[in-house]
Structures are given as C-alpha cells and as structure tokens.
Amino acid sequence: MSKENNVNGVLLGMAVGGAIGFISALLLAPKSGTQLREDLSTKFQSITGKTKDVAATVGKNLKELAGTLKEEATDVVDQAKRPN
Structure with missing residues (x-):
C-alpha cells in the first residue's frame, strides 16, 4: 500500500514538475504571442489527458484497495465470531 502511494506521488510530482518546467521554458523563449498560445494550449491538453489517466489509475487502485480491506475486515x- 505504501509503495503504491509513493509511486502515485512520484508520478504526480513528475507531471507537475514537467508542466512547470515546460511552461517556464515557453514563457522565457522568444516566440510570437500566437505561437506561444498554441504551444501552451497543446501542452495544456496533453497535461489534462495525462492527469485524467493518473486519476483513473488512482481511482482503480483505491477501488481495489477498498475491496481488499472489505474482504479482510469480513475475515476478521x-x-x-468463531468460538474458541
């Protein structure tokens, strides 16, 4: 469970860090306003898609974890209830 959280955290950190780095590079690069807006729009759409993928993966993992916890709780x- 801890490893999954760490992996998800690392992936999220990489996505956010990459996005910040890319946007910083775009804003500091000498481009026209039109080119800059197109690049930002394209990257934003890419990041949005990746974020949705990560969110779907996290949601799936949480559902699996909830199912496992329910089974374990039922077993306990x-x-x-069993007599000794």
Whole structure:
C-alpha cells in the first residue's frame, strides 16, 4: 500500500514538475504571442489527458484497495465470531 502511494506521488510530482518546467521554458523563449498560445494550449491538453489517466489509475487502485480491506475486515469479523 505504501509503495503504491509513493509511486502515485512520484508520478504526480513528475507531471507537475514537467508542466512547470515546460511552461517556464515557453514563457522565457522568444516566440510570437500566437505561437506561444498554441504551444501552451497543446501542452495544456496533453497535461489534462495525462492527469485524467493518473486519476483513473488512482481511482482503480483505491477501488481495489477498498475491496481488499472489505474482504479482510469480513475475515476478521468471521474469526472473531468463531468460538474458541
């Protein structure tokens, strides 16, 4: 569970860091306003898609984790109900 959280955190950090770096490079590069807006729009769409993918993966992992926790909780309750 901890490794999944770390991996998701690293991926999110990489995405955010990459986006910040890319936007900084675009803003500091000598381009016309039209070219800059097109580049920003394209990158924003790319980041949006990647963010949706990460969110879907995190959601899937959370559903699996919830299912596993439910099964384990059910097992613990069943064991507690058994007479010694």
